[in-house]
Amino acid sequence: TQLLEQSPQFLSIQEGENLTVYCNSSSVFSSLQWYRQEPGEGPVLLVTVVTGGEVKKLKRLTFQFGDARKDSSLHITAAQPGDTGLYLCGGTSGTYKYIFGTGTRLKVLA
Amino acid sequence: EPEVTQTPSHQVTQMGQEVILRCVPISNHLYFYWYRQILGQKVEFLVSFYNNEISEKSEIFDDQFSVERPDGSNFTLKIRSTKLEDSAMYFCASSPGQGYGYTFGSGTRLTVV
Numbered sequence: 352t353q354l355l356e357q358s359p360q361f362l363s364i365q366e367g368e369n370l371t372v373y374c375n376s377s378s379v380f381s382s383l384q385w386y387r388q389e390p391g392e393g394p395v396l397l398v399t400v401v402t403g404g405e406v407k408k409l410k411r412l413t414f415q416f417g418d419a420r421k422d423s424s425l426h427i428t429a430a431q432p433g434d435t436g437l438y439l440c441g442g443t444s445g446t447y448k449y450i451f452g453t454g455t456r457l458k459v460l461a
Numbered sequence: 462e463p464e465v466t467q468t469p470s471h472q473v474t475q476m477g478q479e480v481i482l483r484c485v486p487i488s489n490h491l492y493f494y495w496y497r498q499i500l501g502q503k504v505e506f507l508v509s510f511y512n513n514e515i516s517e518k519s520e521i522f523d524d525q526f527s528v529e530r531p532d533g534s535n536f537t538l539k540i541r542s543t544k545l546e547d548s549a550m551y552f553c554a555s556s557p558g559q560g561y562g563y564t565f566g567s568g569t570r571l572t573v574v
Contacts, residue, residue: 384562393465393552393565394504439504443560449494451504 355440355452363458364430372425372455374440383423383442385414386451394439394451430459463487467553467566474543474573482538482569484553493536494554494563495528497521504552510536543573 358373374383382401386394398407400416400423407414411434413426427434440452466485474480486493495507508528509517515528525547527539536555540547550570554563 382560386562386565388504391550391568391570393554393568394563396562396564399562441563449509449563450506454503 355442355450357438357440357452357455359455360453361456361458363460366431366459366461367429368459370427370430370457372427372438372457373422374424374452375422376444377421378444379420380442380444381420383416383420383440385423385425386439386441388437388439389435394437427457430457432459432461435459463564465553465555465564465566467551467569469569470567471570472572474571476545476573477542479539479541480543480571482540482551482553482571484536484538484566485534486536486553486555487557487564488534490555490557490564492516492556492558493530494556495538496552496554496565497549498552498568499549507538540571543571545573547571548573 356375362370364370382399384399385397387397388394398409398414400414403418403420405416411428415424423440435458438455443449468483472480493510496504497507498504506519508515508522510528525541529537548571550568552568553566556563
């Protein structure tokens with residue numbers, strides 16, 4: 352069974368702090384996506400990483416794909432209350448269907 | 462920015478009734494999906510649709526469920542004989558191809574009473 356494990360599961364931090372969310376698997380992924388979901392809304396695609404070792408930046412968010420393409424991380428610098436939400440990684444490995452990670456619920460306190 | 466549109470945003474139905482959830486995927490996307498999310502739980506895959514047929518379905522997607530692309534733009538999920546446990550947010554998504562990220566709609570909240 353293919354799994355994408357995210358850690359931590361929950362994170363509550365103060366505004367201005369930095370944080371990193373991890374997405375790990377034992378399988379190699381051809382690409383990985385990161386999404387943010389707010390309550391009552393659908394997940395919104397943030398980024399796609401394709402190449403092992405790739406780093407992409409989206410304002411205060413930095414995404415990295417592991418060299419072996421089995422893991423990815425999302426780093427947020429100087430978190431703001433607007434960053435609050437559920438962060439999901441997702442991807443497909445080989446011929447398996449697309450799967451989502453277990454999710455990281457982030458709360459940034461003002 | 463192209464969007465995936467879902468209607469209605471909220472549907473309340475009596476147990477045992479049939480509901481149809483509607484989606485308009487992004488026009489040049491080829492793959493279409495339905496997911497559901499029970500309150501507080503993870504997003505669960507239901508079905509994927511490509512080239513006018515189901516390409517993959519989960520164990521959740523049993524005979525109670527069906528999907529259809531009745532014309533060139535709409536993609537529907539039909540739930541027959543709804544049960545209380547079908548209450549959830551149902552998300553439609555589309556993608557241009559395999560390995561690409563998904564664009565999700567804002568969901569339909571289904572409440573079965």
